[in-house]
Each structure stands twice: as structure tokens, then as C-alpha cells.
């Protein structure tokens with residue numbers, strides 16, 4: 001039975017207990033939200049993973065995507081990237097490999113880390129079809145089902161599956177006549193090519209019950225993929241993206257009804273003034289299924305800095321109720337990320353998640369603690385509370401201070417030093433410490 005089925009029967013699972021303890025929530029609240037589909041717990045009956053809850057009332061979680069391309073196939077580097085993602089605080093990892101022995105790479109990644117692993121099974125299906133039959137358009141439908149089933153058997157915890165692409169959404173796209181950024185979803189673009197070539201409906205849409213049933217059997221979370229997400233600011237919130245969102249939200253309800261844990265994915269590239277509307281629509285239409293935001297990238301003009309453009313969007317998204325963020329690295333739009341890019345991407349997304357949680361969950365205690373440590377010039381406590389202590393220590397150590405107490409920014413005119421002790425005894429009336 002899945003987490004959702006067990007929660008509906010009133011069972012408090014070990015996983016629900018772990019989420020409640022981790023998030024300092026009443027376990028009955030967690031159980032009720034799992035039962036109603038507002039919280040998902042990606043695991044898999046075949047693989048023991050670190051338990052992470054995603055959804056209503058929980059801290060915003062961060063996913064780091066790794067994986068080979070057809071140009072760079074270096075399994076050892078992918079393992080290093082997975083370990084780095086875990087080390088810097090990612091909650092989950094998606095292996096999006098499309099080059100080399102995809103299933104071997106995925107298994108090696110799963111052996112290297114305990115975090116839940118997500119995939120996009122369409123990628124493997126199209127990569128195998130291209131190699132075996134010469135083109136993604138020649139993918140036999142059964143290959144896709146075999147791969148979804150096999151990935152579940154291997155222990156994948158959540159899968160992004162593009163069920164919302166169908167003939168209707170394709171028609172909406174064609175009628176729209178424009179798309180400044182084209183289709184940026186690899187799975188989406190390959191599926192559209194497959195549908196056009198074969199003149200057939202998307203099998204993942206036409207056989208949604210089969211998708212939900214396979215994932216339900218293994219208790220794998222179904223992440224309803226965003227194949228028509230905007231890849232340019234000027235395409236954000238367009239008709240085709242909303243049409244796909246409507247279908248995905250319907251499927252979130254159907255999947256949940258079948259006992260399959262589901263979440264809904266969101267864009268993409270989006271200006272900050274449209275973020276709130278996208279979240280309201282997805283949450284309302286899906287019955288508050290957890291929302292998995294990809295980025296979002298909030299301007300198109302900063303290649304090399306998209307971990308920053310997306311962190312700005314991610315912080316706003318989390319503050320409006322997004323539950324799960326997919327990181328973006330500085331290599332976005334430019335090349336396959338390396339280990340250092342993974343570090344930058346994870347840290348940027350973690351910062352964004354925390355900034356959002358300060359609003360969403362009033363989670364500001366750590367800010368208060370670090371502020372006091374900074375005022376009191378307690379460097380070690382400051383580093384302990386920092387989101388990336390290693391970076392903070394590196395910067396301080398690179399600059400030799402004339403006085404160990406202060407730092408090289410103001411030197412002997414250190415404002416904190418001058419007024420040491422002045423504020424320590426005074427706390428706000430609302431401060432319970």
C-alpha cells in the first residue's frame with residue numbers, strides 16, 4: 001500500500017512520523033495531509049531512502065538535477081555531483097542522464113547517496129529509441145512502459161511524467177502562432193515530435209491510469225511534468241502552458257483518487273509579477289497538490305548567472321506557497337553543469353527556500369541567532385549557522401585581519417567592536433529569550 005492509502009486508513013507510518021519529527025509538526029496533521037494529497041513522501045518500496053516530506057506546512061525542499069548528456073558522458077563526475085548536491089543540502093536528486101549506460105549510471109548514483117532519486121523516464125525511452133531505431137520518433141510505446149516499470153523496480157522515488165501533452169494542447173500551441181523560446185522541455189519536445197510523426201495521441205495521456213497504477217504499486221510519487229513550460233519570459237503564462245496545467249491538475253486529482261501520490265510541476269521562465277498567479281491556479285485547480293517549481297528563471301538576460309535569476313524567483317515562489325524547488329546552476333543554457341556549478345545551484349536554491357520559508361512558515365529564528373552572533377563578533381557561531389560555512393570561512397581566512405576580533409572590512413573602525421555590550425541586555429518585549 002502507498003503512503004496515501006495507509007494514511008487514508010488512519011495508519012501513522014514510520015515515514016509520516018519521521019516527517020513530523022523533522023518538521024516539528026503534529027503527526028496527525030502530517031497523516032491527514034498525506035491522506036488528502038497535500039503532502040507527498042517520495043520513497044519506494046524497493047529502496048531505503050532519507051525521508052523527506054514535500055507539501056503544505058513543510059519547509060520548502062530543493063532538488064538538484066544531475067546526469068550525463070550525449071556530449072559529456074562521465075559517470076564518475078555524475079557521482080561526484082550527486083555527492084556534492086547531498087553535501088550542500090539538496091533534499092532530492094534527479095538523474096536526467098541521456099548519454100552512456102543510463103540505467104547503470106542511475107544505479108551507481110543510487111548507491112552513492114541516500115537521498116530520494118527522481119527521473120524523467122521519457123528521457124531514457126527516447127535515448128534508447130534513438131540508439132536502437134535511429135530516431136526518437138520510432139520509440140515503440142511498449143518500450144516506454146517497460147522503462148517506467150524498470151525504473152520503479154530499481155528504486156526511483158519520484159518521476160516527472162509528461163501526461164499533460166495531448167492533441168488538444170498541441171492544437172492550442174499551433175493556434176497560438178508564437179513561442180519566443182520554443183519548447184525547452186526535452187521530454188516535451190521529443191513527445192511532440194513522436195506524436196506528429198506517428199499521428200498518435202501521447203500514450204502517457206491516453207493511458208494515464210496505467211501510469212498511475214505502475215507508480216502506485218511501488219509507491220513512487222508522480223510528478224506531473226511541464227512539457228510546455230515557457231522557456232522565455234515573453235512566453236510565460238501563455239495559453240498552451242495553462243492548458244497543460246489544467247490537464248495536469250485533473251490528473252493530480254485522478255492519481256490521488258487511485259492511491260498514487262502526486263505533485264504538479266510549474267514553469268520555467270516567468271517574470272516575478274506572474275509568479276503568484278501561477279501558484280494560485282495550480283494550487284486551486286489541483287486541490288492543493290504539492291507544487292514543484294522548476295526555477296523559475298525571472299529574466300532571460302543573465303546567462304552564467306541563472307542560479308541568481310532563479311533564486312530570486314524561487315524565493316518569491318516559496319513565499320507564495322511553492323513546496324519544492326528545482327535548482328538552476330550557472331551553467332543553465334550554456335552547458336552541462338560541473339561539480340562546482342552544482343554547489344552554486346544548490347546553495348542558491350537553499351537560500352531561496354529559506355527566504356520563502358521566512359514568510360511562508362515564519363521561520364526566522366536562525367536569522368535572529370546569526371544576527372546576534374554577528375553583533376557579538378562570535379565568528380564560530382556565525383559560521384555554524386551559515387548556509388555554506390565553508391564559503392564564509394574561506395572568505396574570512398583569505399583576508400588577514402589586523403585584529404582577530406573584527407574583520408578587514410572596517411578594521412579598527414569596526415562598528416560592532418565600538419559598541420560591544422551596548423545591546424546585549426536589551427531584548428524586545430516580544431523576544432522570549
Ligand code: SF4
Pocket residue numbers: 406407408409410411413414415416417
Ligand atoms: S569590521 Fe565592519 S564588517 Fe567587520 S565585523 Fe566589524 S563592523 Fe562588521
